[in-house]
Amino acid sequence: AQSVTQLGSHVSVSEGALVLLRCNYSSSVPPYLFWYVQYPNQGLQLLLKYTSAATLVKGINGFEAEFKKSETSFHLTKPSAHMSDAAEYFCAVSGAGGGSQGNLIFGKGTKLSVKP
Amino acid sequence: KAGVTQTPRYLIKTRGQQVTLSCSPISGHRSVSWYQQTPGQGLQFLFEYFSETQRNKGNFPGRFSGRQFSNSRSEMNVSTLELGDSALYLCASSLGQVGTEAFFGQGTRLTVV
Numbered sequence: 500a501q502s503v504t505q506l507g508s509h510v511s512v513s514e515g516a517l518v519l520l521r522c523n524y525s526s527s528v529p530p531y532l533f534w535y536v537q538y539p540n541q542g543l544q545l546l547l548k549y550t551s552a553a554t555l556v557k558g559i560n561g562f563e564a565e566f567k568k569s570e571t572s573f574h575l576t577k578p579s580a581h582m583s584d585a586a587e588y589f590c591a592v593s594g595a596g597g598g599s600q601g602n603l604i605f606g607k608g609t610k611l612s613v614k615p
Numbered sequence: 616k617a618g619v620t621q622t623p624r625y626l627i628k629t630r631g632q633q634v635t636l637s638c639s640p641i642s643g644h645r646s647v648s649w650y651q652q653t654p655g656q657g658l659q660f661l662f663e664y665f666s667e668t669q670r671n672k673g674n675f676p677g678r679f680s681g682r683q684f685s686n687s688r689s690e691m692n693v694s695t696l697e698l699g700d701s702a703l704y705l706c707a708s709s710l711g712q713v714g715t716e717a718f719f720g721q722g723t724r725l726t727v728v
Binding site: 531533535540541542543544545548550589593602603604605606607608 | 619621648650657658660663671673705707713714716717718719720721722724
């Protein structure tokens, strides 16, 4: 079965610093991978997705993620953090081998704090 | 294009009651999925409907049920509410093919007292 592990439930960075949020997946077949962001009392907003077209995926708000099959990782990065990036971030997987078409399997989430 | 609409946004119910939540997907989307979000368990998949048929189901008791109408709108019902059912319930719509992204509503915050 597919699963997703997000390392670090809380990450704190200074404004302007690099953001790195870690995600490792477990899948017997190439998965589809997603990063979502959730602001307080809101739903989830898609940041980016990986569907095997390119290993480096660019998303909204300056975020990007790199798919590394050898490391089974899909870490999310942003070169320079902004105060508005403070939110909770979720990595998710779907696709053959576990999650069906409409079923996303989420990691536990990483809460990002940005210090002025 | 209108997004995913969930109603109501907030609900307070008493133990033992039942509740119905509603979700209107993005126009043209035939897949609607429901998720429960709690601080302890995180985001957990409840079920998915595609063209009025339940296509996939998570590991929840039978008190949790759903349905989808011909216009793709979906409802989720929870009977005999328990305190542990207090959560944010999120609905997501998508085209329904493997790898297509899901778009989420703002959720319904259910509090059981």
